[in-house]
Amino acid sequence: MTLSTEDIEKLAVLSRIQIETSSIGSISERLHSVLDLVNQLGEADTSMVEPMAHPLNAIQRARDDGITETDMRERFQSLSQHTHDGLYLVPKVID
Amino acid sequence: MHNMSIAQLNEGLRLKAFSSRELTEHFLCRISTLNPEINALITIAEDSALKEADEADRSIQNGAMTDLCGIPILHKDIFCTEGILTTCGSRMLSNFVPPYTATVVKNFKEMGAVMLGKTNMDEFAMGSSNETSYYGAVKNPWNTRKVPGGSSGGSAAAVAARLAPGATGTDTGGSIRQPAALCGVSGLKPTYGRVSRWGMIAFASSLDQGGPIARTAEDCAILLNCMASYDPRDSTSVNQAVPNYVASLNDSIKGLKVGLPKEYFSSGLNAEVERAVRGALNNLVDLGAELVEINLPNSHLSVPAYYVIAPAEASANLSRFDGVRYGYRCDDPVDLNDLYCRTRGEAFGEEVQRRILIGTYCLSAGYYDAYYLKAQKARQLIQRDFAASLEKVDLIAGPTCPSPAFEFGSKGGDPVAMYLEDIYTIATNLAGLPGMSIPCGLIGGDPVGLQLIGNYFEESKILNVAHQFQNITNWHNVLPLSVS
DSSP: OOOOHHHHHHHHHHHTOOOOGGGHHHHHHHHHHHHHHHGGGGGSOOTTOOOOOOTTOOOOOOOOSSOOSOOOHHHHHTTOSOEETTEEOOSOOOO | OTTSOHHHHHHHHHTTSSOHHHHHHHHHHHHHHHHHHHOOEEEEOHHHHHHHHHHHHHHHHTTOOOSSTTOEEEEETTBOBTTBOOOTTSGGGTTOOOSSOOHHHHHHHHTTOEEEEEEOOSGGGOOSSSTTOTTOOOOBTTBTTBOOOSSTHHHHHHHHTTSOSEEEEEOSSSTTHHHHHHHTOEEEEOOTTSBOOTTBOOSSTTTOOEEEEESSHHHHHHHHHHHBOOOTTSTTOOOOOOOOTTTTTTOOOTTOEEEEEGGGGSTTSOHHHHHHHHHHHHHHHHTTOEEEEEOOTTGGGHHHHHHHHHHHHHHHHGGGOSSSSSSOOOSSOSSHHHHHHHHHHHHSOHHHHHHHHHHHHHHSTTTTIIIIIHHHHHHHHHHHHHHHHHHHOSEEEEESSSSSOOBTTTTTTOHHHHHGGGTTTHHHHHHTOOEEEEEEEEETTEEEEEEEEOSTTOHHHHHHHHHHHHHHOOGGGOOOGGGO
């Protein structure tokens, strides 16, 4: 498995991480080394094995459908410097 | 006072040999003297610690004593603390003051413990050397040219340097046990689901588990008594009664069957580490245990499976850091995509970015079955190996790490060389089992760890064996020369 410059750029877009063009070579080299490691999984015969989702085979617990938290919008929004009238501000999305 | 165990400090507080304020001031003084060199703490919470100490002293005066009332501790900077900076070792959260407190931290507060501060760590707990922290690497108190291990390296180094008698850590692939081994302290990763993950910043949700780091197994038992709880706010928290982990520490281990995985004593293991571990196993025999060779034939799949599952889960968990609601935000974004991409490009370090890219790759269309599903199947095989072995033996023992602490920068260029540091610890997380590292020797002044792995919810048995071992050995009492 080899990753081209285009593959790395596509992964960066999917991951929403800006990477410098100059660093693509070193990123690619190190990702290859990790993928070589994980490709060792191919040696395992897992044809008759169920995937393991939880160590204790537990199922997702759901809480009762009731109100458990009070409105803490102001408290949470105090963490951001970019709010207005209870809304988070981001660059314009619609032209 | 800094050389006393939590149990001894508790006794001193009960007998009023010293107050919690005196104790807290003593540790704050040590932090102020030693931390500039070791860099084990990101935040020193002096004002709130002294306030908590005074409250503890009032509780003690009023007869409301607990095992941890007035005891100073440290929390890994992955646990949210309301009103106190919580960075997770990242530039991304370098301005994050949480509006709520993690369940683990709350449990300690309710017991009257005093929080001295927050410990340094690999960024988002991704690392085995503490070199990925945005706040600079922690130095190993045994040799400041060497790494303390990671990701809970700050907690382990702080306990080793006697900056606190105990600290919390988290362990996703060895992040409590490996730094405990490299710093010569005791550290326990409980069964998955035993300790609440609520308010613990997520890395890989199916593997993450909080646990204690302290000098002794007895102190780990005291800390785990407080940390372990059922928490309805964590959907993976297990609703099972928490035993008193101290109560069984003095049980005899005569007749205990201890399994030695053949694969953990193979060619990758440093010969001197093996010698120290085998010496410790002989101590267990002296205590009446029987050693049995076992096989974990799929253990070679652990590291490859982990480096699919953990990055895949991390790529999903870390998508919440987008520069919109909290944390770092890039300057002057031109559009929403630029806001996301530049914020994450500027505020995540190289290792975190690498793991997000790997995780995104493994989860992307066309690769999911080949990587993520395959890794989940390998995980099943690894768990089956443990289940089969734990039908024959009571406990599994072996080295915590393949070698002692290494020098800063010595594995910098090769992520895989760093990942192999956790070769003996990762399988335990994949299976969800409890594991512990305790000090069992020194090689040229560097500590070596003995790992003990138990069956689900058998932390008591692990702690019992570790305590019995520490009753007849002195490795846990040896102090790094630089901090005496």
